[in-house]
Amino acid sequence: MDIITAVGGDHDGLDGPVAARLRVKRLVAEGPCLRSAARQHFEYARHMFVFFTDNKISQIYDISDDDDGAEKPEGGQPQCIVPPPSLRPPPPRTSIxxxxxxxxxxxxLNSGELAEDLHQFCKPSGVVWNGTLMxxxxxxxxxxASLDAISGLFFDMHTLVVDEPRQQLAARIEFTGTPVKPHAGGVPNGRQVAFAEHVFYWLxxxxxxDVLSIVDWEEYRSQLAR
Structure with missing residues (x-):
């Protein structure tokens, strides 16, 4: 594993949380584990929120986008994660x-008034979400689409970490709601669900x-399968 980007640390003289995007590299041997065996290289991302007490780790929240059921690339070509944005413009003289x-x-987001208000928070030319310009x-x-599929979907900001000089945010969002439509591979069963997202933003x-997000859809689906 290696750290791709991290936000946080000491805050107001306390041991503040750290949010980190990690790249995990995996080497998969095809057939017997011999030197001559063909190998494929894969990468996946982990978003971790790490809390400290007295300069020691006291709690960790961890979500990865690894999916062993996903289709692997052919020919041993590496599967790479989306890198953080580069060549950032300087921050405004007067920060928000x-x-x-x-x-x-x-x-x-919780108001549901996306059409009317979301543009106030997004770059006019669009948002690069997980490497895709939208x-x-x-x-x-x-x-x-998530609001429509999960009735009463509520975004609860559990943790927010801010790096003002780099104009970067990291957040753990905890969701609750009742699925009413098939979504993200899950089929509604009439029960409420609770799951989380770990997300990094650049302003x-x-x-x-720019947004780099991992939603714990595996936990979402597991609750619907019970």
Missing amino acids: DMRQFYADYIAC SVQQYADMIQ EQGRIS
Whole structure:
């Protein structure tokens, strides 16, 4: 494993949480584990929120996007994770209150008024979500699909870590709601679900420009299969 990006650390003289995006490399041998055996290289991402007490790890929340059931690339070509954005423009001279900005963003998602208000939080030219450039409307449609599939879907901001000089945020969001439509491989069973997302954001001129997200859809599906 190696650290791709990290946010957090000491905050207000306390041992603040650290959010990290990790790259996990895996080598898979085809057939007997011999030097001559063909090998495939794969990568997957882990998003971890690590909490400290007295400079020692006290709690960890961990979500990965590894899926052993996913189709593997042919020919031994490496499967690589999406890198963080590069060549960032300088932050604005007058920074926004990033914590309040994110609280307002979550309030917008919970209000369901995406068409009216989401553009206030996103870069006008679009948002790069997990390596894919989306218009603000496409980004809104993706979020709306989850709202439509999970009745009463509520976004609860469990943890927020801010790096103002780099205009970067990391958040653990905890979701609750009752699925009413098939979604993310899960079939509704009438029960409420609770699952989480670990997500990193980059801002440009006070608007979200890039997002790297891992949602714990495995936990979501497991609750619907019970």
